[in-house]
Amino acid sequence: MQLYNTLGRRKEEFIPLRPGKAHIYVCGITAYDYCHIGHARSALVFDVLVRHLRQSGLDVHFVRNFTDVDDKIIKRANEEGRDWREVAETYMAAFHEDMDRLGVLRADEEPRATNYIPQIQSLCARLIEAGRAYATPSGDVYFRVREYGPYGKLSGRSLDDLQAGARVAPGEEKEDPLDFALWKAAKPGEPFWESPWGKGRPGWHIECSAMSEPYLPLDIHGGGQDLVFPHHENEIAQSEAACSCELARFWVHNGFVQINAEKMSKSLGNFKTIRDILASWLPEALRFFLLGKHYRSPIDFSPEGMEEAEKGLQRVYTSLLEARKALERTSWKKTPLPAAMQEEWAALPAAFAAALDDDLNTAQALGQVFSQVRIVNRLLEEKALRVSEAGRDLLQDFLARARQWEASLGLFGQDPAAFLADLRTMRATRCQLDLGRVEELLHMRAEARATKDFARSDALRDALLQMGVSVRDTPEGQTWDME
Ligand SMILES: [Zn+2]
Known part of the structure; x- marks a missing residue:
């Protein structure tokens, strides 16, 4: 498989570091609110990557973390007068609900930051010991960015560029404005853990370095494009400075989601949670829509795009339903299929796999699905072919291929009649x-x-x-x- 590596900015052949096995780590959510459509895209992209690598015969170990202690969680808890743990639990449960509806497979492991405090502290201590980090009198621990030579290798930013925008905020005891926090001294009223540097809590970046450490080097580290800098750049600095090994061989990042050609933001009032969208659209339509574009391109969410997605699904499910009906007959004729049809039919599964092997081109893979649907529709329209043994074999093959598509893309796996009925109801609800x-x-x-x-x-x-x-x-x- 060819995969685009953000580190190096080119497509490279994906070869697992350990034969037959791949370790994948993807940054999960900070659990302080419902997931929006951008989270859905990221989850789906890596879901399909994991599915495809498993379909290709790899034993994939997939880790996606939860950030369950963070400024945003604490802020929300204070605003609502709730315990911060309860806020995190609420939105982790909501994440599972939303992702289950979208058919995103659960990760093999879902570590939470608060379960890794000893590992996080040990990593901080090792970085201090190695001179890569320092503790301040008030109990913060910072990473020394300027002395870490490879800093910027993922995002392509130079220290000089970063220096231009960096300031030390009042009250911060940084040696250098570029330094970032590994451990934060607790402010009054905040959750804290005892540490060698006093009461405090982990910074955001360090938790991923601690949670991924048992699996280093990772085959693939992933997340949304917005995580390249500073989050992933800082993860690399922490992990590689502490372990003197590579954090990840491949860095894979998915593109943004826009709403009606505008950036999505709460202030623009166009913020769409997964729940908002699933009130008016079927989960599989959202899945189809988001996989309809290559994962690195930006994608523009719009009702028109969702209607197109529904129509695409309707076409595939209608053919699946008609194929099932045609297979109910018991006597079959000997008419052969046209040679061109046979040939085209035989070549398409390889083209489907090749599309996914080419940097996970789901848009092209869906195109191959529609080529197969067109052949099936042609066959169903011609009675002589529909009632022939060769036609029956092709239709049976079609149903088997649909199970493959479901395994790779998580699409077309429902009962066709049930899906079409749900679609009709959803459209009726919208009108x-x-x-x-x-x-x-x-x-x-x-x-x-x-x-x-x-x-x-x-x-x-x-x-x-x-x-x-x-x-x-x-x-x-x-x-x-x-x-
Ligand atoms: Zn992370």
Whole structure:
């Protein structure tokens, strides 16, 4: 597999450091609020990376941490008059709920900062011992950035650039404005742990270095693009200065999510949590939408984009449903399939895998899925092919391939009829459609048809159309969808 490495800024062949095994560490959330769509994207990108590497036969060990003590958590707890631990527990549970709905697999390990205090303190002590860090009289511990030669290698920033914007805040006892905190002395009323430097709590960066240490060197360290600097740069400095080994072979970062072409922020009022979105859209539609673009490109969330995603899913699930129906017959003819169709069909799984092997190009992999759906639809439309043994084999193969897609992408794994029914309900909810009234009109129309009262049946069809509902008559009865 070719994977883009932020360290070096180019695609490189991914070769696991230990044969057959890969250690992946991704920075998780700070648990002080509900997850937004940017968190969803990051979680999905690494979910698909893990799934794909597992599908390729690797034994993947996947770690994603929780930051469960932090300024933001303490601030929120104080604002709400709650215990900071309770705030962190609330939003860690919400993270699991949201990610489960999106089909994000649980990590193999989910370490929390507060469970790693001894390891964090030991790492601070080793860095002080090595002269890489120092404790101040008031009990903070800082990393000496200027004396760490490789600093800036991930983000490409030079010390001079950083120096220009750096200031020591009043009351800080830093030797140099560039130095960053490993351990923070507790302010009154804040949570604290006893330490050799007095009562305090860990800085944000040090926790990831402590939690990833058992697995060094990592094959892949990942996170959102916003973590490259300073978080990941600082993780590298801490871990590599303390262990004299590489922290991670590959650094993988996903791009931003914008909302209607604007940066998402609370102040712009366009902030979208996963929960906001899932009130109006199916989780699988959000998953499909976010995987529809290459993970390094920015992606623009919009209702139009989500509608496109729904249509894409509808196309695949409709073909899966029709294929299942076609496979219900018991007698089959000997007609062969056209050679070109056979050839194209045989080549597509390799093209799907190749797309994911090319820096996890999910957009292209989805394109390969649609090429397969087109072949299936062509086959289903031609009776001679649909009832042939060769056609049956292809349709069975289609269903098996859909299980592969679900394993790699986490898409197309639901029961097709159930998905299509959920989609219809979700669309109806968005249009505030009166579902009870629709059922009533459909029932009346079925009765009219039974008594061959076609004028009334047509009038009822028009009434439904007025509500935005189109009715179709099939051998199994009426079906409907939103116009
Ligand atoms: Zn981290």
